[in-house]
Amino acid sequence: MQLVVGRIGRPHGVRGEVTVEVRTDEPALRFAPGNSLVTDPASRGPLTVEGVRWHKGVLLLRLAGVSGRDAAEELRGTMIVIDSSEVSPSDDPDEFHDHQLIGLSVVTVSGEAVGEVTDVLHHGQDLLVVRRAGQDDALIPFVKALVPEVDLDAGRLVVDPPEGLL
Structure with missing residues (x-):
């Protein structure tokens, strides 16, 4: 890429x-x-x-x-x-480059499929743009409380969205 x-x-x-x-x-x-x-x-x-x-x-x-x-x-x-x-990988395990996140599948903590990360926006708060099948894209703040797990090897990202976010 x-x-x-x-x-x-x-x-x-x-x-x-x-x-x-x-x-x-x-x-x-x-x-x-x-x-x-x-x-x-x-x-x-x-x-x-x-x-x-x-x-x-x-x-x-x-x-x-x-x-x-x-x-x-x-x-x-x-x-x-x-x-x-x-691009060298970061030494910080909680820091990721945009290109590492784009393309990851997104699932909830309960295992429900949400979609795929298509972009990362940097507007004061980093936001993941997640394409959802048959729905509008979701914007998910990229913070540990809402994104508790990023597994690059498995190609997935786990989200714990508050009610109404998705």
Whole structure:
């Protein structure tokens, strides 16, 4: 599964630098000089990082072969992706990456099938989006009290919803 770690934004200056909307906790690792960046769409890459710097809180990249503002503008909106296998698992047993949760089947503590996790939303409170057959999607807060068990090996997640949540 591909994970987005950045999105190329507008050009910066006239020499071909691009701004990057960072979507990773490890920008120094992902955008280090010499790294080859896989892109979506694939036809725009791979891109090789020649230089990196921060300017007023914005990540700026200088990429091989991108030598002017017009070339940088052509890359606007390009997603920078990695394979999920490149992400190290967390040392915390109660911390999960979104890609680990998406696709898990969801059952209640009594064993009743609820559906499947299709997305994880981060709006102050992490919410699991659970697709239910023939019904609207359910939003389940991802907290230990409501999600007491996540079994990645079994491919399931157990929920203990209060009355009315589902």
